[in-house]
Amino acid sequence: MEITSKQNTYIKEYRKLTEQRKYRRQTGYFVCEGAKLAVEAVKSGCALGENAYYTAAAAEKYPECISLLRESCKMVQISEEVADSISDTKSPQGIFITVRHLDKILNLSTIDSSRQFIILENLQDMGNIGTIIRSCDAFSIDGVILAGDCADVFAPKTVRSAMGSLFRLPIYCCDTEEAITLLQKGGFTVYSAELSDRSVKLGEEKLPQKTAVVIGNEGNGVSDTVKKLCDKSLFIPISSAESLNASVAASVIAWEMSKVRE
Numbered sequence: 099m100e101i102t103s104k105q106n107t108y109i110k111e112y113r114k115l116t117e118q119r120k121y122r123r124q125t126g127y128f129v130c131e132g133a134k135l136a137v138e139a140v141k142s143g144c145a146l147g148e149n150a151y152y153t154a155a156a157a158e159k160y161p162e163c164i165s166l167l168r169e170s171c172k173m174v175q176i177s178e179e180v181a182d183s184i185s186d187t188k189s190p191q192g193i194f195i196t197v198r199h200l201d202k203i204l205n206l207s208t209i210d211s212s213r214q215f216i217i218l219e220n221l222q223d224m225g226n227i228g229t230i231i232r233s234c235d236a237f238s239i240d241g242v243i244l245a246g247d248c249a250d251v252f253a254p255k256t257v258r259s260a261m262g263s264l265f266r267l268p269i270y271c272c273d274t275e276e277a278i279t280l281l282q283k284g285g286f287t288v289y290s291a292e293l294s295d296r297s298v299k300l301g302e303e304k305l306p307q308k309t310a311v312v313i314g315n316e317g318n319g320v321s322d323t324v325k326k327l328c329d330k331s332l333f334i335p336i337s338s339a340e341s342l343n344a345s346v347a348a349s350v351i352a353w354e355m356s357k358v359r360e
Contacts, residue, residue, distance in 0.1 A: 100175045101151075104183045108149060108174065113184050115196060119250045127196045128252035131186060133160040136167060136195050138262030146171045147196030153181050156192030163193060171195070186254040197265075199252060204243060204270040204277060209284030212240035213308050214355050216348055217288075219274055219324055220246040220315040226345040227251055228259020230313070233349035235263035237356040242267060245274040245312075246321075278312070278327045286310045290320045290328040291347060297331040300351065305358050313348045 101109060114121050115129045122128050127147050130139055133156070139146065150167045151174050157164050167173060181192050202208070216234050221227055227249055234242050244251055251260075251269055270277075278288050286308045312328060314320030325331070334342060334350055342350070 101180055102177045104180055109180055116186055116254055122252050126199050130195050130197055132191045133163040133193050136193050137163050138265050139197050140166050140170055142265035144265055145198035149174050151176045151194040153178055153192030201269050201271045204272045206284055214239045215241050215243055215310040217243040217245050217310055217312040218248055219312055221248050223316055224249045224253050224255040225259045228256040229345040230348040231260040231267055232263040233352050235267045237352040239352050243270045243272055243277050245272055245277050281310050288328045290324050290331040292320050292331050293333040294331055297333040300332050300334050300354050311351050313344055316344050
């Protein structure tokens with residue numbers, strides 16, 4: 099039976115998950131839209147919500163995705179009008195799922211088995227956070243730590259920007275001071291990404307085997323607290339531009355960190 103009403107209970111629930119961070123935290127679920135993300139979520143072994151929603155057109159265009167989803171949840175057909183009402187994209191593919199939260203607890207056990215982290219302090223742009231997660235996945239960083247007042251990693255825009263990397267890369271949410279202190283106890287050298295008198299040029303010295311780098315807020319950079327807590331600081335040499343976008347800077351640093359593994 100096809101859902102044709104935008105006021106259907108299930109549809110209102112999905113829309114609420116799309117729009118409200120507080121509700122995502124309360125329920126422990128976030129939304130994913132599109133065939134690629136749905137397939138990535140299933141193949142990564144994520145726990146899906148009870149229902150997945152799809153349009154008739156999506157069933158024709160993405161039969162393998164629909165078949166894969168049927169093994170994990172109840173498939174509920176919706177009209178194109180309803181799909182448009184819950185979509186967060188300009189060109190919806192007509193496939194909508196909910197996924198259990200993926201954030202993990204940062205502890206000494208986790209740290210002992212890891213070598214590299216990127217810490218994001220107070221980043222507010224969802225697209226930046228998603229792109230950084232994607233880059234860290236590409237360069238085999240062990241995890242991303244969201245510290246302080248960051249934008250929601252499970253908001254639709256962040257999920258889209260991260261692509262399937264969100265399902266593969268460990269994500270941790272932690273107090274800034276707690277994260278840095280814990281990493282240092284675990285044998286990590288923690289760097290702040292900033293330009294200061296003590297900063298070393300990225301690539302000038304080999305990074306330690308166990309390294310974490312803090313990327314600061316888009317407008318204000320790393321906080322004074324972070325500067326005091328970190329062991330060292332580094333900067334990316336650039337020519338004419340005043341600064342790099344946070345996601346670009348994090349990607350360059352992640353690439354440099356990946357060389358330690360070679």
